[in-house]
Amino acid sequence: MFGVPAQALYGQILLGLINGSFYALLSLGLAVIFGMLNVINFAHGALYMLGAFAAWFALNLFGIDYWWSLLLAPLVVGLVGAVIERVFLARIKNLDHLYGLLLTFGLALIIEGGFRHVYGSSGQAYGTPEELRGAVNLGFMIMPKYRGWVVIASLIVCFATWFIIEKTRLGAYLRAATENPKLVQAFGINVPLMITLTYAGGVALAGFAGVLAAPIYQVSPLMGTNLIIVVFAVVVVGGMGSIMGSIVTGYMLGVLEGLTKVFYPQASSIVIFVIMAVVLLARPAGLFGRGD
Amino acid sequence: MAEPLLKIENLHAYYGESHALQGVSLEVNEGETVTLLGRNGAGKTTTLRSIIGILDDRRGSIRFRGQELVGLPSHKIGRAGIGYVPEERGIFASLTVDENLLLPPRVADGGMSVAEIFELFPNLEERRSSPGTKLSGGEQQMLAMARVLRTGARLLLLDEPTEGLAPVIVQRIGEVIAMLRGKGFTIILVEQNFRFAAKLADRHYVMEDGHVVDTFPNSALEEKSEALHKFLGV
Ligand SMILES: Nc1ncnc2c1ncn2[C@@H]1O[C@H](COP(=O)(O)OP(=O)(O)O)[C@@H](O)[C@H]1O
Numbered sequence: 120m121f122g123v124p125a126q127a128l129y130g131q132i133l134l135g136l137i138n139g140s141f142y143a144l145l146s147l148g149l150a151v152i153f154g155m156l157n158v159i160n161f162a163h164g165a166l167y168m169l170g171a172f173a174a175w176f177a178l179n180l181f182g183i184d185y186w187w188s189l190l191l192a193p194l195v196v197g198l199v200g201a202v203i204e205r206v207f208l209a210r211i212k213n214l215d216h217l218y219g220l221l222l223t224f225g226l227a228l229i230i231e232g233g234f235r236h237v238y239g240s241s242g243q244a245y246g247t248p249e250e251l252r253g254a255v256n257l258g259f260m261i262m263p264k265y266r267g268w269v270v271i272a273s274l275i276v277c278f279a280t281w282f283i284i285e286k287t288r289l290g291a292y293l294r295a296a297t298e299n300p301k302l303v304q305a306f307g308i309n310v311p312l313m314i315t316l317t318y319a320g321g322v323a324l325a326g327f328a329g330v331l332a333a334p335i336y337q338v339s340p341l342m343g344t345n346l347i348i349v350v351f352a353v354v355v356v357g358g359m360g361s362i363m364g365s366i367v368t369g370y371m372l373g374v375l376e377g378l379t380k381v382f383y384p385q386a387s388s389i390v391i392f393v394i395m396a397v398v399l400l401a402r403p404a405g406l407f408g409r410g411d
Numbered sequence: 412m413a414e415p416l417l418k419i420e421n422l423h424a425y426y427g428e429s430h431a432l433q434g435v436s437l438e439v440n441e442g443e444t445v446t447l448l449g450r451n452g453a454g455k456t457t458t459l460r461s462i463i464g465i466l467d468d469r470r471g472s473i474r475f476r477g478q479e480l481v482g483l484p485s486h487k488i489g490r491a492g493i494g495y496v497p498e499e500r501g502i503f504a505s506l507t508v509d510e511n512l513l514l515p516p517r518v519a520d521g522g523m524s525v526a527e528i529f530e531l532f533p534n535l536e537e538r539r540s541s542p543g544t545k546l547s548g549g550e551q552q553m554l555a556m557a558r559v560l561r562t563g564a565r566l567l568l569l570d571e572p573t574e575g576l577a578p579v580i581v582q583r584i585g586e587v588i589a590m591l592r593g594k595g596f597t598i599i600l601v602e603q604n605f606r607f608a609a610k611l612a613d614r615h616y617v618m619e620d621g622h623v624v625d626t627f628p629n630s631a632l633e634e635k636s637e638a639l640h641k642f643l644g645v
């Protein structure tokens with residue numbers, strides 16, 4: 120097509136889907152947190168990094184393998200999140216939203232700075248789990264197994280999260296508390312606890328993404344910083360607070376970025392920001408935002 | 412004499428700097444329906460918000476079944492068995508009618524079943540899967556009431572349930588409140604329309620500028636009507 124070899128095209132689409140998987144997981148967590156806490160969680164990238172490091176520590180200190188880490192690291196990150204919410208965010212919830220942003224930004228600097236102090240800025244290798252080494256021939260392309268797994272795992276977790284929020288009783292509490300927390304609490308629901316768990320759940324998604332990322336990218340203190348900037352652009356495009364919006368936009372922009380690499384490589388690192396600017400001009404609430 | 416179900420003493424409530432309730436005292440006995448009358452801004456809504464704890468900047472004493480509510484977080488107050496139907500109705504836009512209805516957890520035995528609720532409010536059943544705020548104003552009011560009837564709460568706080576509704580719907584809501592009263596619910600009803608309130612209440616409290624300025628049984632309503640006209644500004 121257009122003189123582009125099909126292999127290269129498929130390869131970039133796959134890469135785009137993988138990046139999109141991370142965009143979707145991370146922006147989903149940001150959207151959940153923003154909806155409930157009205158906090159733009161700048162610590163998200165640092166907690167993603169923490170997830171990757173948790174897996175790395177688990178393997179190197181305790182011999183805990185990838186699969187267990189996929190379960191445990193998000194729990195650890197979620198726990199850290201719960202502490203952050205209770206100790207810091209809960210105390211500033213009546214202040215302007217800017218304080219939440221500043222606070223989480225400060226936390227990100229501290230967490231990332233602390234890790235950089237100990238581990239430097241170079242990365243630590245994390246091996247691909249045995250079961251997922253090698254590649255499969257899909258007929259039209261050769262796909263490394265681990266990359267396929269990343270896309271599938273991310274899709275499953277994103278849609279499970281969407282399902283919980285949109286289709287279950289617990290999700291109804293969440294949606295209601297996003298609209299009118301005081302009334303939900305007056306009905307007898309422990310909303311402060313729900314807020315803590317929401318923040319923990321949102322950052323656990325980032326921790327999960329961190330473990331998924333560990334075998335692909337290296338485990339490094341700054342792995343979250345670059346990624347999170349793109350993720351914020353994704354969130355702006357999708358519309359802050361929309362669950363399905365952040366999932367769809369995450370994958371869509373990942374693929375679009377991949378395609379740009381094929382057709383106009385010079386623009387590939389800025390295409391998402393260009394789209395963000397256009398969307399901000401045309402639909403300031405984002406593609407899926409409710410605009411209120 | 413037994414302690415009243417709800418006893419408020421010297422209640423002060425604040426919105427930031429603004430001192431909205433300035434020493435409100437009132438009592439409601441089990442099974443009674445009392446109204447709070449008074450013109451806009453008198454502090455009726457604030458009184459209900461203070462009881463349920465949505466407004467937590469409050470001082471004084473609110474005892475419900477002997478338990479002090481001032482200082483409790485709002486979810487514990489809801490759990491204690493108080494059902495709140497707010498003035499703005501509080502129907503959730505992102506929830507369907509069904510989800511709105513099922514949202515408040517059961518706090519005591521003896522709440523109505525969903526089937527009984529749909530018998531009472533047949534309109535709601537037809538709209539079960541619509542988003543809550545797609546309902547008409549009257550249907551939203553019915554949903555707001557239905558929602559707390561499921562929970563088993565025996566003290567109901569109803570804030571202007573007839574505000575802005577068509578006469579047939581006002582009548583329907585009046586029938587429902589009368590039925591609830593017959594079933595032994597204890598009700599605090601905020602109303603502007605005291606003709607409507609007169610048909611339902613045992614007793615009335617009149618509020619003005621954050622104070623209770625008068626209280627009288629329903630039987631005294633006629634002789635009080637002149638004074639009421641002054642207080643209600645009608
Ligand atoms: N959210 C609020 N913030 C600040 N002041 C309020 C708020 N709600 C009510 N008030 C003030 O508190 C007083 C009592 O109001 P309210 O309880 O709503 O009166 P009512 O329900 O009797 O009409 C009024 O002076 C009103 O302006």
Ligand SMILES: [Mg+2]
Binds near residue numbers: 498
């Ligand atoms: Mg009012």
